[in-house]
Amino acid sequence: MLTIGTLAKRTGTKVQTIRYYEQIGLMPEPGRTEGGQRRYGDAELDRLAFIRHSRQLGFPLDAIRELLDLSDAPDRPCHEADEIARRQLKLVEQRMERLKALRAELKRMVKECSGGNASQCRVLEVLRDHSECLTEHDQIGV
Amino acid sequence: MLTIGTLAKRTGTKVQTIRYYEQIGLMPEPGRTEGGQRRYGDAELDRLAFIRHSRQLGFPLDAIRELLDLSDAPDRPCHEADEIARRQLKLVEQRMERLKALRAELKRMVKECSGGNASQCRVLEVLRDHSECLTEHDQIGV
DNA sequence: ACTTGAACCTACAGTAGCTAGAGGATGTAA
DNA sequence: TTACATCCTCTAGCTACTGTAGGTTCAAGT
Numbered sequence: 001m002l003t004i005g006t007l008a009k010r011t012g013t014k015v016q017t018i019r020y021y022e023q024i025g026l027m028p029e030p031g032r033t034e035g036g037q038r039r040y041g042d043a044e045l046d047r048l049a050f051i052r053h054s055r056q057l058g059f060p061l062d063a064i065r066e067l068l069d070l071s072d073a074p075d076r077p078c079h080e081a082d083e084i085a086r087r088q089l090k091l092v093e094q095r096m097e098r099l100k101a102l103r104a105e106l107k108r109m110v111k112e113c114s115g116g117n118a119s120q121c122r123v124l125e126v127l128r129d130h131s132e133c134l135t136e137h138d139q140i141g142v
Numbered sequence: 143m144l145t146i147g148t149l150a151k152r153t154g155t156k157v158q159t160i161r162y163y164e165q166i167g168l169m170p171e172p173g174r175t176e177g178g179q180r181r182y183g184d185a186e187l188d189r190l191a192f193i194r195h196s197r198q199l200g201f202p203l204d205a206i207r208e209l210l211d212l213s214d215a216p217d218r219p220c221h222e223a224d225e226i227a228r229r230q231l232k233l234v235e236q237r238m239e240r241l242k243a244l245r246a247e248l249k250r251m252v253k254e255c256s257g258g259n260a261s262q263c264r265v266l267e268v269l270r271d272h273s274e275c276l277t278e279h280d281q282i283g284v
Numbered sequence: 285a286c287t288t289g290a291a292c293c294t295a296c297a298g299t300a301g302c303t304a305g306a307g308g309a310t311g312t313a314a
Numbered sequence: 315t316t317a318c319a320t321c322c323t324c325t326a327g328c329t330a331c332t333g334t335a336g337g338t339t340c341a342a343g344t
Contacts, residue, residue: 074261081265082255089248106231113224119216123223
């Protein structure tokens with residue numbers, strides 16, 4: 001039987017995060033000691049590891065919920081899981097494209113800064129003048 | 143004199159966002175009509191454009207506050223702005239590295255999925271078994 | 285002058301995914 | 315038994331907005 005702290009250490013999760021997952025129904029309510037402390041088994045350890053690994057791959061909690069459902073139902077066809085993974089991959093690729101553009105712009109800013117005072121600062125100038133910019137209006141969520 | 147809606151349209155911002163910026167002190171309190179509606183001048187338009195452009199480049203609001211302070215004080219040396227931009231560039235580069243690893247992992251998952259049912263699903267299997275993974279423990283913030 | 289309707293106002297709640305703290309109870313080893 | 319790490323619940327906070335409810339104001343058209 002594992003305490004919440006052990007579970008936390010083994011999966012690289014904070015204790016509070018595990019309780020949070022329980023609260024939102026991602027982790028099941030575990031058994032308790034007489035004194036009311038949570039005690040976990042190996043199934044819960046696996047489940048939490050699954051969740052953490054998925055989070056590390058950037059899957060949002062909603063998607064993880066779906067993946068867990070699939071994982072719990074071995075007979076269901078797997079294309080749904082495939083779908084979710086593909087969606088995530090697409091998202092990651094979009095973000096990368098976006099970051100590439102940002103990086104270019106930031107590099108340009110930094111490179112052109114000659115180190116005078118603020119009134120001649122290239123960095124500030126570029127930020128002030130949107131027209132010399134490669135970046136589009138509505139791409140804020142990086 | 144510009145209404146808040148006009149300012150919003152011109153800068154690609156939502157009206158509520160402008161009010162939010164005012165609330166947190168990033169935008170000044172503008173003049174009002176007798177009826178209490180906000181009216182802006184060109185200075186405010188410029189300031190908002192600066193903020194939005196910076197946000198598009200991924201600068202957090204705190205950094206933008208610093209940049210605005212610098213922008214308001216033309217005599218201060220510019221290396222602080224340079225510093226902030228460099229910091230941001232570094233962050234962007236870190237994120238890109240991270241996303242590259244994620245992309246590789248996701249591609250692998252998707253590629254190996256053969257389309258059976260959930261019990262043989264490669265995607266789920268990879269998520270279950272952290273040990274075959276390239277990704278490190280603590281890299282969740284993508 | 286009057287009416288209409290878009291745009292404005294405040295205030296509050298909600299989003300994702302945790303994280304931190306207060307104030308107190310429990311479990312375990314010496 | 316005593317110390318002390320770990321646990322408990324509850325609440326609030328973080329970033330950067332976004333949405334809604336319920337009401338007011340402005341400007342254009344008649």
